[in-house]
Amino acid sequence: MARRVGIIGAAQTKYGRKPEMHLQDVAFEAVQKVLQKTGLKFTEDGSGIDATISCSQDHWDGWTISSKNVVNGGGGHLRPEEKVAEDGAYALYYAALCILGGHYDCILVVAHTKESQVDGRLIENSGLEPLYTRMLGLDFTSCAALQAKQYMHTYGISHEQCARVVIKNRGNAMHNPCAQAPEILTVDNVLGSPVLSEPIRLLDAKPTSDGACALIIGTEEKAKKWTDKPVWIEGLGCSYDRHYPGYRDLTDPLSLKEAARQAYGMAGISNPRGEIDLVELSEYYSFQELLWSEGLGLCEPGQGGRLIESGATQIGGEIPINPSGGLLSGIPVNVAGLNRAAEAAIQLKGEAGGRQVDGARTAVIHGAGGVCGQMHCVISVRREP
Amino acid sequence: MAHRKPTKYPDMFHLITPSKRLNVLSKDPFVAEGRLAMPYRYFPGPVATRFFVELRDNKRIMGIKCPDCGTVYVPVETTCGKCFVKTEEWIEVGNEGVLESYTATHYTIPVQPTPAPVIYGLIKLDGADTDLLHLLGEVDPQVLRVGTRMEAVFREKREGNILDIEYFRPAGNH
Ligand SMILES: [Zn+2]
Numbered sequence: 001m002a003r004r005v006g007i008i009g010a011a012q013t014k015y016g017r018k019p020e021m022h023l024q025d026v027a028f029e030a031v032q033k034v035l036q037k038t039g040l041k042f043t044e045d046g047s048g049i050d051a052t053i054s055c056s057q058d059h060w061d062g063w064t065i066s067s068k069n070v071v072n073g074g075g076g077h078l079r080p081e082e083k084v085a086e087d088g089a090y091a092l093y094y095a096a097l098c099i100l101g102g103h104y105d106c107i108l109v110v111a112h113t114k115e116s117q118v119d120g121r122l123i124e125n126s127g128l129e130p131l132y133t134r135m136l137g138l139d140f141t142s143c144a145a146l147q148a149k150q151y152m153h154t155y156g157i158s159h160e161q162c163a164r165v166v167i168k169n170r171g172n173a174m175h176n177p178c179a180q181a182p183e184i185l186t187v188d189n190v191l192g193s194p195v196l197s198e199p200i201r202l203l204d205a206k207p208t209s210d211g212a213c214a215l216i217i218g219t220e221e222k223a224k225k226w227t228d229k230p231v232w233i234e235g236l237g238c239s240y241d242r243h244y245p246g247y248r249d250l251t252d253p254l255s256l257k258e259a260a261r262q263a264y265g266m267a268g269i270s271n272p273r274g275e276i277d278l279v280e281l282s283e284y285y286s287f288q289e290l291l292w293s294e295g296l297g298l299c300e301p302g303q304g305g306r307l308i309e310s311g312a313t314q315i316g317g318e319i320p321i322n323p324s325g326g327l328l329s330g331i332p333v334n335v336a337g338l339n340r341a342a343e344a345a346i347q348l349k350g351e352a353g354g355r356q357v358d359g360a361r362t363a364v365i366h367g368a369g370g371v372c373g374q375m376h377c378v379i380s381v382r383r384e385p
Numbered sequence: 386m387a388h389r390k391p392t393k394y395p396d397m398f399h400l401i402t403p404s405k406r407l408n409v410l411s412k413d414p415f416v417a418e419g420r421l422a423m424p425y426r427y428f429p430g431p432v433a434t435r436f437f438v439e440l441r442d443n444k445r446i447m448g449i450k451c452p453d454c455g456t457v458y459v460p461v462e463t464t465c466g467k468c469f470v471k472t473e474e475w476i477e478v479g480n481e482g483v484l485e486s487y488t489a490t491h492y493t494i495p496v497q498p499t500p501a502p503v504i505y506g507l508i509k510l511d512g513a514d515t516d517l518l519h520l521l522g523e524v525d526p527q528v529l530r531v532g533t534r535m536e537a538v539f540r541e542k543r544e545g546n547i548l549d550i551e552y553f554r555p556a557g558n559h
Contacts, residue, residue: 137497
């Protein structure tokens, strides 16, 4: 990159069901926290935050143009505000491009969603193409189950290997004060939980969650001025695959591989497993952490099960994945990718407390969206020694 | 093609009443009950229309082939995204094929066409290069295997939509 973009600060709400809060106040809480942390303000003269980029989704918020919700809570009053209606990683991607393009020097990125306000399976159903898919009554979990079955069948991945993802991530969340569902679990707990859609069980899926996450990013000059621990965005990639699951090989996440290729190429990463210190990825279901690990080039195709069994992805392992607790510990959709970025930044700033990966200098942020991971966004970050 | 009656659509957005469990968290938060519902007409265009008319009138499943890469798409698409060209050549694929994946969905949402458990499958029809996503029936999901031969069962009364195939069942046992 000709110019560098730095993450200045990150903050989050505690995740969980928030029936007592209005949507806007959820976003407002995360924004207030990040302003307090960084000491920055919304300004017009370049002395603070120039613009807001929000991330939310109309159907989840229950009205169209959902960014209306964050005009006040996100500092958008009579100011530039734009919405990215995809995963929060895409909002960060777009914000970084706005800075690289020279249009703004400092941007607040905020993502919010209250999943508890609606039966999300109906939102997912309405997100499916109407002629061939939606009428069948499918949602993202039933489609993901088809992906899980095919993946497990093709590569001999066991349900126990998938359960180990749940155990690791919910266990990691014990050290994350923002996590919704920290818990020490066993394989029997996971395999004994109620079936949602074979082979996916209740504990294989992320819980319903409400919350918001806010990040402030800036030019190299601003980042150096406003934080003594800037985290540099070095690689950016995104890619879409076909929507219809039957048109894809669900066991081969091509759009993730392509997003990773772009990001790694930009950041000069040739051996991701050796060069990356930690990964925060978007596992909406336990098996997806294994499949996305393969797509991110952390292991060979079909080796995701062995990777988790080897212990390499634990905190303290060779390539820790989701030391935060991941999505399985309860992060809302849309917020998910931005939360991955916040957690990666917290790690590289050395502020992760009990979940800190010792000496972490490089991290990969992964956001996913759409049915069976139709689209992926990969962002690599690094801190200076 | 016949469209489903618009009155079907409101169900798609039916909101589930929040769980009573929510109320024990704090001081019984106030809930404003809402519902997003609107009739909507999707126009499939000539290519998908032909696919549905063939299902309805001839109980035939049609694919369409990309002139560049040769991929036979089922269900049909007007373009091959990979090659960025229009698909043109119609090909009748078999009403039978191989099961590539399956699942039994045990929860209920009001948009499901049959009572839970709803069994879904990805079926690669003979002559197709893509998998068709559909319902499975007349089968215990426990005996299904990836690779099982499946055949389409058509509805008696067909309306020109994807549910004109009622479901797929294991082939040859009937
Ligand atoms: Zn083609």
